[in-house]
Amino acid sequence: MISNVIDKKWQKFWEDRELFKAEDFSGKPKYYVLMMFPYPSGSRLHMGHCKNYIIGDVVSRYKKMQGFNVLHPMGWDAFGLPAENAAIKNNIHPEEWTYKNIRVMKEQLKNIGICYDWSREVATCSPDYYKWTQWLFLKFYEKGLAYKKKKEANWCPKCLTVMANEEVIDGACWRCKTEVTKKELDQWFYKITAYTERLLEDIKKLKGWPEKVKTMQENWIGKSYGVEVDFKIVGPAADKIPVYTTRVDTIFGVTYLVIAPEHPLAQKIVKGTKYEVPLKEFTAKLKKQSEISRTSDLTEKEGMFLGAYAVNPFNGEQVPIYAVNYVIMEYGTGAVMAVPAHDQRDFDFAKKYELPVKVVIQKEGSRQEGKDLAEAYVAGGVQVNSGEFNGKKNTEAMVLMADYAEKNGFGKKTIKYKLRDWLISRQRYWGAPIPVIYCDRCGIVPVPEKDLPVKLPFIADFKPTGGVSPLASVKEFVETDCPKCGGAGRRETDTMNTFICSSWYFLRYCDPKNNNEAFDPKKTGYWMPVDQYVGGIEHAILHLLYSRFFTKFLFDLKLVKFDEPFVNLFTQGMVLKDGQVMSKSKGNTVEAEPLIEKYGADTVRGFVLFAAPPEKELEWSDKGIEGISRFLARVERFIAAALPLFKDTRPVVPEKLPKELKTFYVNLNKTVKKVKEDVEKDFHFNTAIAALMEFVNFLYVFAPPEEQKSSVEYRSLLKLAVEDVVLLLAPFTPHICEELWAGLGYKESVFLHELPEADPAFIIEDEKEVPVQVNGKLRGRIMLSGGTSREEALALARALPAVTASMAGKKEVKVIYIQDKLINWVVL
């Protein structure tokens, strides 16, 4: 029965009945379960993909059986570079390529029996969809949250486009792993930094998110508290160099100042001096270095004296100014006070360039000199060499010194973040055009709403050139009228980062066909927020941060009533093969289809779920798939054999069951409870399935006393047990369970039936096996029934030969008696 015939039969049944269609505004409680939608890459679905969708499918079916109105949609993150690259390679248009892939992937998803509401399918590359992506751009623009700026940006030489900071992983392109370089271009940005504090603060609201993801977002936002202090440059110009520090308590230990070589003040200081040319050379040299080597702490620290000094406002000391490779322009003020005694980087640099090391914080009770230090002392302690702050704890001094700087007008308390604005322009073809027109007279003019969508022209040559979007060469696209003055205008030719498209798709699912607005707030009000989001940890920052940003923006526009999109987040572990993530490019994929063909969809599903808890990474191996296959066959055989007994049964009355059958009933109840707990508490499908296996094993072994064999009580109980097994198993292995359910005489889908409830009155067994220990060592076990008193139990336990033996001649010190759990004698 594991053939594809069963699979196809029920897949068609579900589709014909529209069984998994979500109903807007149904009276039932809603449940929105969402998978991160895939990029339709065209590769056959491999086990890595499948695990994700199977998890979501189990949740969705389970919730349906709990009586929820479930929304479980699917769509396609369909814009993006690979479409172009593959299209170029295979000489086929990206659009054709993408839609072809969508068809293939959809078919495969159906083949493993994933139950989506396909009527809500969206593809981000469809004009019906990206019209609203563009509309959202206009909203951002209206609110001043979309702006254009010339900036040196991360450039991937392979993808031939710029990218956001979030897309650079270890100095390389997150998609193709090519080392990222810099390129100065005029770019569009979304002002995510306007939401920094809320994005950080609201992490607290994300109770259902893994700590790990929250920490990653916190780190990415990178809030720090510090003080900005002005150091005056010695000389007639009277320029000030502002520095940012989180350790103002160490400021008396400043022995030099370091500044990014490209800092305008550095340039200014050396102008017309003998240092001008060397600085130019130094800057040029650093420019050639990649971002990785420049910002790696393994890189040797390098710098040059600029021939100038600055005054430490706290003590009036003059310190030399150095341009160094380890200070970057983008963070803080681009200049840093160097305290070699208490900062490892400064310490390394000072050693190399023989600069003084001045201790200002000492560990309590110790007396250290700068020359004694083998490394910087970064911990806390007591202030020394710090003027009026001497003797204070450094934590106290930090506060006092910040106040002191503010009072004297040379500093202010400052909060800094690492998060930067989101660069959204991409110089590629296959994306949503940025809906903007440039006019010589009116400047930047947004495309009026009524003219949306700005359709991506169908062009033959979409090869990237490098720095310019392929759209720039499409005359009919570029040349247009200015919507404001009617004069000649030029369209923006960059397209949007695909992460923009995926930052709101979960809203569109609530109202996918709406032609008048991005979504009806009443519908998003009903469905949102997403109750359970499932996806890979690789989006911990990227997609998840962007989606939160979008949601908060829409909240401010009063278009939605919630300011966090995802209540619960589950990050599933990846499927590895040979220690690496499965991917087509690595050539280490295990395709799902041959396995489905061989074992049937349910076995493949069951195996993936049984192999390990879903959050854990799974090193792929076929070993063990037989186990699930056998188990399902055992279930089928058992039911087939028991079926004749199910005639003329009646509802089970547990109170009236004879002793043996009561044990059976308790066992069933325990199984129901265990399975439901495992699924609901933490998605531990592996132990849920194990519990069902255990129960089925019990069913095979259990034999009632001869006189009960054909009793109506036994037959009714057996039927109840079998039905409960089918119901509990249904979310995991739906096809077989539908077949079995029909075999049991039901005309409707098993998913329209509610899950069994464990009867709390019949969870505890009458008899319990209790371990007996002497000095913590196991000496035997006794069977105790519910009513046994402590005295009786102890007497029984003491009578065990092994217990008597090990206590002989010893003195009893204490006895530990824990009801139903353990008996332990402490003897000397």
Added chain:
RNA sequence: GCCGGGGUGGUGAAACUGGUAGACACAAGGGACUUAAAAUCCCUCGGUCGCAAGAUCAUGACGGUUCGAUUCCGUCCCCCGGCACCA
């Protein structure tokens, strides 16, 4: 370096708030059924000693707390993930 997560049989893994370590499976070995095979069913299956009953050791290492520790505490080793010249 810092912050997470982890280290349990030949393998994937279980073990609730400290209470019988290894559930459930896979693989392996033995047996039954069969002309044979497949399928199915039964038995064994962490190490050592023992014919056995049993004893004893065992959850990365070493200590500690406890009647009792995979679980709590300390020190250390290893693996995975994230962050990192961020001032």
